[in-house]
Amino acid sequence: MTKPLEGKNGIIFGALDDKSIAWRVALKAKEAGAKFTLTNAPVALRMGKIQELGELCETDVIAADATNMEDLQNLFEKSLDKLDGKIDFILHSIGMSPNVRKKKPYTNLNYDWLHKTLDISAISFHRVMQTAYQMEAMNEWGSILGLSYIAAQRIFPDYGDMADAKATLESIARSFGYHYGKKNKVRVNTISQSPTYTTAGSGVKGFEEFFGYADKMSPLGNADADTCADFCVAMFSDSTRMVTMQNLYHDGGFSSMGMSPALLMNQEE
Numbered sequence: 001m002t003k004p005l006e007g008k009n010g011i012i013f014g015a016l017d018d019k020s021i022a023w024r025v026a027l028k029a030k031e032a033g034a035k036f037t038l039t040n041a042p043v044a045l046r047m048g049k050i051q052e053l054g055e056l057c058e059t060d061v062i063a064a065d066a067t068n069m070e071d072l073q074n075l076f077e078k079s080l081d082k083l084d085g086k087i088d089f090i091l092h093s094i095g096m097s098p099n100v101r102k103k104k105p106y107t108n109l110n111y112d113w114l115h116k117t118l119d120i121s122a123i124s125f126h127r128v129m130q131t132a133y134q135m136e137a138m139n140e141w142g143s144i145l146g147l148s149y150i151a152a153q154r155i156f157p158d159y160g161d162m163a164d165a166k167a168t169l170e171s172i173a174r175s176f177g178y179h180y181g182k183k184n185k186v187r188v189n190t191i192s193q194s195p196t197y198t199t200a201g202s203g204v205k206g207f208e209e210f211f212g213y214a215d216k217m218s219p220l221g222n223a224d225a226d227t228c229a230d231f232c233v234a235m236f237s238d239s240t241r242m243v244t245m246q247n248l249y250h251d252g253g254f255s256s257m258g259m260s261p262a263l264l265m266n267q268e269e
């Protein structure tokens, strides 16, 4: 059987440890026959375990702060060289809010930190795509994915300013998706994922309770990181080549639910 990503080159942002969604995507992409480079912020390279993943995937780990244009330019140059060809897929799996991390309520934000949240978690998606676009680094029909969360559409009070970052991220996917589609038939989408136990996920206040709530609310239960990785591989493959400018829910049905008898019964107990 042919592998769905055989012959494809990629760049995967955001693997920190083996819980990271990007880590799971890297393993599945390798299994699916892809060649790719791995990247994360310099501080994550020093603290994380990403070199282990590099060995498992037999590839290079290239440091790049996704908010720094020179780093991104260098990352693309090195990736094009290492992969010996243009890029077919990119995963942007990056999120961080100093306000959420430092438990600042939404009504008392530190605005310097808000700028950081937006730059790291949303504008970096634009930076990555603008770098690729201007360097002519993507092959036609390439696929670019960002990871989002339903707090972009609905209120989840403890998600704080990350909600605004995710709304911006999804908007950037649509806007860039238009321009990249017209220019190179490159498609751009976001995947809106269930709550998942990772460093970024469990940094949100009340994550554990909320994880259980979402699990009960969703007819299929919460989607885990491995099934998210399977979906990413499908989105990178040619079988989804006409899908672009979409926010795709990968959440076991959570986003369509109004009321769950499973939760009501729990309250009555």
Ligand code: NAI
Binding pocket: 013, 014, 015, 016, 017, 019, 020, 021, 022, 040, 041, 044, 064, 065, 066, 067, 092, 093, 094, 095, 096, 120, 147, 148, 149, 192, 193, 194, 195, 196, 197, 198, 199, 200, 201, 202
């Ligand atoms: P994670 O903590 O493993 O990954 C976040 C990554 O962002 C880390 O590898 C971190 O080093 C990287 N990062 C932070 N600042 C950076 C910078 N300046 N430059 C480059 N990289 C930087 O957590 P997870 O959950 O795998 O997060 C991946 C994506 O999935 C994020 O966009 C997150 O918001 C999203 N997501 C996560 C959910 C969850 O419940 N875990 C639910 C829905 C979406």
